[in-house]
Amino acid sequence: xxxxxxxxxxTVREKMDMTAFVKACSRRGLSMVSIWENEIDRIGKxxxxxxxxxxxxxxxxxxxxxPLLASSATxxxxxxxxAKRSIDLALEFDADHVLLFPGGAPEGEKGLDGARGMTEEAxxxxxxxxxxxxxxxxxxPLHPMLAGDRSSIVSMSHANDICDRLGRNLGIVVDVYHVxxxxxxDEEIARAGKHGRIAGFHVNDWLVPTKHTLTDRGMMxxxxxxxxxxxxxxxxxxxxxxxxxxxxxxxxxxxxxxxVIDLCIERCASIFGLVMERA
Amino acid sequence: xxxxxxxxxxTVREKMDMTAFVKACSRRGLSMVSIWENEIDRIGKxxxxxxxxxxxxxxxxxxxxxPLLASSATxxxxxxxxAKRSIDLALEFDADHVLLFPGGAPEGEKGLDGARGMTEEAxxxxxxxxxxxxxxxxxxPLHPMLAGDRSSIVSMSHANDICDRLGRNLGIVVDVYHVxxxxxxDEEIARAGKHGRIAGFHVNDWLVPTKHTLTDRGMMxxxxxxxxxxxxxxxxxxxxxxxxxxxxxxxxxxxxxxxVIDLCIERCASIFGLVMERA
Numbered sequence: 001x002x003x004x005x006x007x008x009x010x011t012v013r014e015k016m017d018m019t020a021f022v023k024a025c026s027r028r029g030l031s032m033v034s035i036w037e038n039e040i041d042r043i044g045k046x047x048x049x050x051x052x053x054x055x056x057x058x059x060x061x062x063x064x065x066x067p068l069l070a071s072s073a074t075x076x077x078x079x080x081x082x083a084k085r086s087i088d089l090a091l092e093f094d095a096d097h098v099l100l101f102p103g104g105a106p107e108g109e110k111g112l113d114g115a116r117g118m119t120e121e122a123x124x125x126x127x128x129x130x131x132x133x134x135x136x137x138x139x140x141p142l143h144p145m146l147a148g149d150r151s152s153i154v155s156m157s158h159a160n161d162i163c164d165r166l167g168r169n170l171g172i173v174v175d176v177y178h179v180x181x182x183x184x185x186d187e188e189i190a191r192a193g194k195h196g197r198i199a200g201f202h203v204n205d206w207l208v209p210t211k212h213t214l215t216d217r218g219m220m221x222x223x224x225x226x227x228x229x230x231x232x233x234x235x236x237x238x239x240x241x242x243x244x245x246x247x248x249x250x251x252x253x254x255x256x257x258x259x260v261i262d263l264c265i266e267r268c269a270s271i272f273g274l275v276m277e278r279a
Numbered sequence: 280x281x282x283x284x285x286x287x288x289x290t291v292r293e294k295m296d297m298t299a300f301v302k303a304c305s306r307r308g309l310s311m312v313s314i315w316e317n318e319i320d321r322i323g324k325x326x327x328x329x330x331x332x333x334x335x336x337x338x339x340x341x342x343x344x345x346p347l348l349a350s351s352a353t354x355x356x357x358x359x360x361x362a363k364r365s366i367d368l369a370l371e372f373d374a375d376h377v378l379l380f381p382g383g384a385p386e387g388e389k390g391l392d393g394a395r396g397m398t399e400e401a402x403x404x405x406x407x408x409x410x411x412x413x414x415x416x417x418x419x420p421l422h423p424m425l426a427g428d429r430s431s432i433v434s435m436s437h438a439n440d441i442c443d444r445l446g447r448n449l450g451i452v453v454d455v456y457h458v459x460x461x462x463x464x465d466e467e468i469a470r471a472g473k474h475g476r477i478a479g480f481h482v483n484d485w486l487v488p489t490k491h492t493l494t495d496r497g498m499m500x501x502x503x504x505x506x507x508x509x510x511x512x513x514x515x516x517x518x519x520x521x522x523x524x525x526x527x528x529x530x531x532x533x534x535x536x537x538x539v540i541d542l543c544i545e546r547c548a549s550i551f552g553l554v555m556e557r558a
Contacts, residue, residue: 104487111505112460145424147460148487148503158462181391181423183437208383208427213489224427226390 001031004274006060007261008034008202008246015257018043019051024261026055034061034200034244035093037086045089052093061173061200061244062086062095065137067103068122069115079103080122084129087137096241097138097171097199100126104149115152120162127169138199139163140173143181145213155179156188163197171199174234175246177217180206180225186233193237201234203227203268204247215250220267227271243272280310283553285339286540287313287481287525294536297322298330303540305334313340313479313523314372316365324368331372340452340479340523341365341374344416346382347401348394359401363408366416375520376417376450376478379405383428394431399441406448417478418442419452422460424492434458435467442476450478453513454525456496459485459504465512472516480513482506482547483526494529499546506550522551 007030009021016024018039025033033052040048052059065083070076083100090098100123105115126137139159142151153159156179159172172192179185192198205223210216220227231243245264252260268274286309288300295303297318304312312331319327331338344362349355362379369377379402384394405416418438421430432438435458438451451471458464471477484502489495499506510522524543531539547553 105503110503111508112462113505116462143424144422144460145489145492148485148489154460155462161462181426181433183391183395183434183440206427210424210427210492213424213492224384224389226392229390 001029002274003031004242005030005265005268006032006034006242006244007264008061008063008244009036009039010063011245011247011252011264012257012260013039014253018048020257022051022055022057024258026057028261028265031056032058032060032096032242034063034246035059036063037089040089049093059090059093059095060097060242061138062090062093062098062135064099064101065090065126066101068101069103069106069118071106071108076118076122080125083122083126087126087130087135091133091135095135097136097173099138099140099173102151102153105152112147112152119152120166123162123170124166127166130169132169136169136171136199138171138173140175140202141178143178155182155184156192157182157184160188160191160197163192163195171197173200173202174198174230175202175204176225176227176230177202177204177206180230185230189230189233189237193234193239196238198234198237198239198241200241200244201231201239202244202246203231204245212250215248215253217247217249219247219252219263220245220271231272243268243274280308281553282310283521284309284544284547285311285313285521285523286543287340287342287523288315288318289342290524290526290531290543291536291539292318293532297327299536301330301334301336303537305336307540307544310335311337311339311521313342313525314338315342316368319368328372338369338372338374339376339521340417341369341372341377341414343378343380344369344405345380347380348382348385348397350385350387355397355401359404362401362405366405366409366414370412370414374414376415376452378417378419378452381430381432384431391426391431398431399445402441402449403445406445409448411448415448415450415478417450417452419454419481420457422457434461434463435471436463439467439470439476442471442474450476452479452481453477453509454481454483455504455506455509456481456483456485459509464509468509468512468516472513472518475517477513477516477518477520479520479523480510480518481523481525483524491529494527494532496526496528498526498531498542499524499550510551522547522553
């Protein structure tokens with residue numbers, strides 16, 4: 001078994017439910033999985049727990065707490081409550097970290113200042129709710145092309161700044177897709193590492209051309225990101241967790257899920273030098 | 280006549296050639312236009328000069344010098360020579376500034392370090408070629424979603440850093456579409472302004488959702504960018520040039536070009552408080 005590589009369920013979500021996915025990972029000797037709450041809902045909490053127990057799989061990333069933003073205070077409070085329930089469920093599943101998903105700015109709002117303030121306030125509340133548990137919360141800066149409808153946190157620098165202000169139990173997931181373009185990246189990864197903040201390292205690739213802002217991510221090696229360089233940067237920054245494959249792609253979703261998982265493992269082995277031991 | 284508002288020909292390029300476009304701007308009391316070299320080629324240099332002279336229009340932005348990058352040294356030298364010819368032509372057209380277009384990294388190259396080094400080297404050569412002319416060259420940081428195939432300069436900070444290193448006669452065009460997401464934006468606009476670097480201010484809008492990475496820009500007011508805030512930021516930074524409308528959009532290209540120009544003027548008047556005086 002290996003804990004060096006994790007597949008995120010989103011990578012094969014169209015062809016495998018959570019039960020099939022966890023078994024598929026386990027069969028390949030992967031000891032951890034990253035999962036989604038909507039997929040737990042799809043098969044039911046009992047079935048989700050059962051397959052994890054049965055295969056002895058642990059949960060690495062738990063997706064997700066959010067969206068957090070809304071136009072009215074009442075709605076924001078409701079979303080905050082829902083996010084707290086997600087965190088509770090993640091703790092029940094013994095997840096390593098819970099991904100925070102701010103969501104887009106309320107409709108009609110111009111600019112990002114308001115959304116940024118609201119997000120930070122909400123994250124503060126969620127950290128209070130979490131307390132000093134085993135898991136931590138994780139910001140995942142998203143690509144700037146998603147600033148309008150997914151997240152106002154679109155750079156490692158901004159995520160680091162928020163961590164500086166909100167303190168411990170808050171980490172950062174570095175997803176190469178979202179941050180590869182940033183000329184400050186190496187230094188911001190080092191900064192995150194210095195504070196032990198790097199909670200995960202997500203891989204996939206940037207395709208040229210990119211046909212869709214959400215669902216056209218590439219398989220590792222098919223795009224232009226210098227993946228080995230970034231992996232070395234997070235390792236140098238002290239990250240000793242696994243590489244997590246997360247590919248949102250209409251193209252890969254349409255293919256045979258077992259073959260996709262095999263290819264993910266193969267590509268990670270050749271790009272990152274990960275040796276997979278079969279169980 | 281007003282020199283406070285400029286339309287970029289790209290906004291209506293599908294329905295108006297350069298002759299029709301310059302006349303349309305002039306009829307509306309706009310004393311300047313921003314033009315494209317491929318559109319000069321389309322009608323011929325003589326015709327392009329004639330319509331400018333006839334209407335008494337001046338050229339604000341000249342698009343463009345580049346692409347600059349290529350995989351071999353020979354090809355790069357050829358592209359540099361072509362860019363020099365574009366700069367010469369821009370000077371002949373008495374342009375205020377020439378947009379630099381780095382282009383994508385050479386095929387097969389991973390990461391952006393190589394492209395960044397090559398771009399900066401090429402811009403240095405072009406500044407030498409320009410000498411102390413009337414025009415200046417302008418970097419235009421593009422949106423990070425274009426880092427793979429259009430430009431490795433994707434933030435105001437990076438453009439400012441390059442200007443710091445390469446010195447005078449190099450400016451920055453601030454296009455709201457490309458930079459609006461940046462949490463450092465206000466401070467980087469102020470930094471650019473302090474050095475008198477802001478060569479232009481391009482407006483359009485970010486639509487939610489965005490359907491295409493190149494050709495789905497919005498009309499001012501239809502998206503989520505806080506345009507008035509950014510205009511105030513560039514004015515506060517000392518910029519006293521015009522607002523330039525540049526919309527790349529399959530949607531707007533398909534409409535009647537005269538109506539589009541009228542709407543651009545109307546939207547700019549209401550968002551930026553620009554009073555248009557008819558000639």
